Amino acid sequence: MLKGCLQELEPIMEEPIAYSLVGDEFHEPLNSLLGKTLELRYTGLKTCIHCGRKVHKLYQNGYCFPCVRSLAMCDLCIIKPELCHFDQGTCRDESYAISQCFVPHYVYLAFSSHVKVGITRKGRQLRRWADQGACAAILLAEVPNRKMAGEMEAHLRTFMSDRTDWRKMLQNEDPVSVDLVEVKQQVADQVPGPFQRYLLWEEQEIFTLKYPRLPNWKVNLSVFNLDKTPLVSGTLQGIKGQYLLLDTGVLNVKKFAGYHIELSESASP
Template sequence: MKQTGTLAPLVHTWNQDQPIDYLLQLSGEEITLNDYLGTEITISFTGEIRCIHCDKRIKKTYGSGYCYPCFASLPQTDLCFVRPDRCHFHEGTCRDPEFGMAYCMTPHFVYLAISSGVKVGITRAGNETRRWIDQGAVAAVPIACAPTRKDAGEIEALLSNHLPDKTNWRRMLTSQGSDVDLTIVREEALGYIPEPYHPYLLSDEEIRHFQYPQVEIPEKVKSINLLKQSDVTGNLLGVKGQYIILDQGVLQVRNHSGYHISWEASGT
């Protein structure tokens, strides 16, 4: 059976000690990807792209799904969204103060995660599990809870002098796991944080572990760009982070948000 629609980022459900359940979203319809592991699937790009905010038809996206005017004006695409230590809310120059109050002036976790290796990151309190799974983390733990996104970003920036703050997606997808002890890394990381931030520190949070639905872990991966390769057919080997892993390459779904595609699995 063929299904068509506009791509949105993968959504997932996590049950401890079980592989994560992934859903592919096509114009609000959901496809349970775990059901198709080991099956040959075909993904075809129809040539239509629409901005995920204003729905304008566009030739390419900016910032994972936006047209350029939205990318240049929305608060969630501002530089401070990827560099929260540069938050300018209190300078009166926030693109949308209501968004800033609701999103940025709220508690945020600073965390350690193992994906392509150990990394430091931040996320809104209550959003941490989704964030860790989107990054393909196999284990993660909060180490601080700051009152605002900017405070958390400042701690992250300090820790990035000692730990990576980005994920190597190729290494994350080909990783067999890790024997890194996050308890030890946490103790070291907490020692790097200056005294003014000590009221925010967390030293005994439970380390969470994640399993991903995979029938095979690829030795090498190549990225699929639907603008360059509009039809892709391959066996579904697994799903991890925001990546659909085929034996013919991997599709980063979030980066293709707004693309109109058809999906077909053999035998259905």
């Protein structure tokens, strides 16, 4: 039995992706549990994944309210990078900004529930796509910093989505029917002049991601909420993005970061 504070699903880029359930005291490979019956029980304890404070409520996938108000990683500009306020002298943590924001970023197109635009730090793109449950992706541009990536994304989302419909994402299966190279060309034509120099015209590779799942599986879109249903049980059918896909419903692991759980498994009948 695993016990501890839940954190996330961690993907290793293999084919299919190799997932582990990660907590403060465990790092459990999951692919070998496909077809097994899992029982996950929320103990009633919640702690901040940054400072460890015991709380009644968590925010932004696992943080206590004081940390949300003070940490750079919880600031609004992380969600909306175009609102970066570093140059105003009000950054919460300049060392964080230098290591995480003032480094090259990609603007990309990915197919999860549909084609969407997104941004990520250079070198982290595969992890980002896996967390979003994307089946395929292509790089659109490389810019010097996060704020510029956010500005470019903000312009592009005026005519295309930057969000994922999780229901459609979980239901989508390969192959991807959209020609991402063609979509990239169409989107590139909409990029404002100052950003044209950053377009990756020669980068035509389409990255594909395969997710672990049982043959002939059917996703059950019933959603587990650990606050309302502290005991979750079912046969593990697949894993995609940050979701465990059970025959009884789906659990967004990242949403319940900071929840203390116990996990056990037994062979399916």
